[in-house]
Amino acid sequence: xxxxxxxxxxxxxxxxxxxxxxxxxxxxxxxxxxxxxxxxxxxxxxxxxxxxxxxxxxxxxxxxxxxxxxxxxxxxxxxxxxxxxxxxxxxxxxxxxxxxxxxxxxxxxxxxxxxxxxxxxxxxxx
Numbered sequence: 001x002x003x004x005x006x007x008x009x010x011x012x013x014x015x016x017x018x019x020x021x022x023x024x025x026x027x028x029x030x031x032x033x034x035x036x037x038x039x040x041x042x043x044x045x046x047x048x049x050x051x052x053x054x055x056x057x058x059x060x061x062x063x064x065x066x067x068x069x070x071x072x073x074x075x076x077x078x079x080x081x082x083x084x085x086x087x088x089x090x091x092x093x094x095x096x097x098x099x100x101x102x103x104x105x106x107x108x109x110x111x112x113x114x115x116x117x118x119x120x121x122x123x124x125x126x
Contacts, residue, residue, distance in 0.1 A: 009120030022096030030074035038092035
């Protein structure tokens with residue numbers, strides 16, 4: 001069964017850090033581009049970060065550049081999102097995503113996603 005399972009969401013204070021993990025199963029993760037999206041209450045799901053299948057290239061939404069880092073460990077079938085300098089506006093459910101096609105390219109939006117995780121809640125509040 002193809003599956004993505006996120007973990008690491010929590011309640012943290014502004015300025016704090018979190019690391020999200022996404023464990024992939026049921027497919028060879030190293031063949032696929034991966035990404036992170038988020039959805040805040042009352043808003044549409046939005047792109048956060050993406051990484052190529054070999055981990056050699058990454059891309060970020062402007063609002064997280066310099067604060068978030070996406071990475072992957074293909075030996076562990078796991079993708080990470082390191083989030084620093086967190087702000088209240090980062091509060092959202094964060095979703096891991098697998099691209100609809102294998103290869104070494106970058107997800108740019110939900111139209112490129114075939115598999116979604118169940119999401120993990122990140123809350124930034126004092």
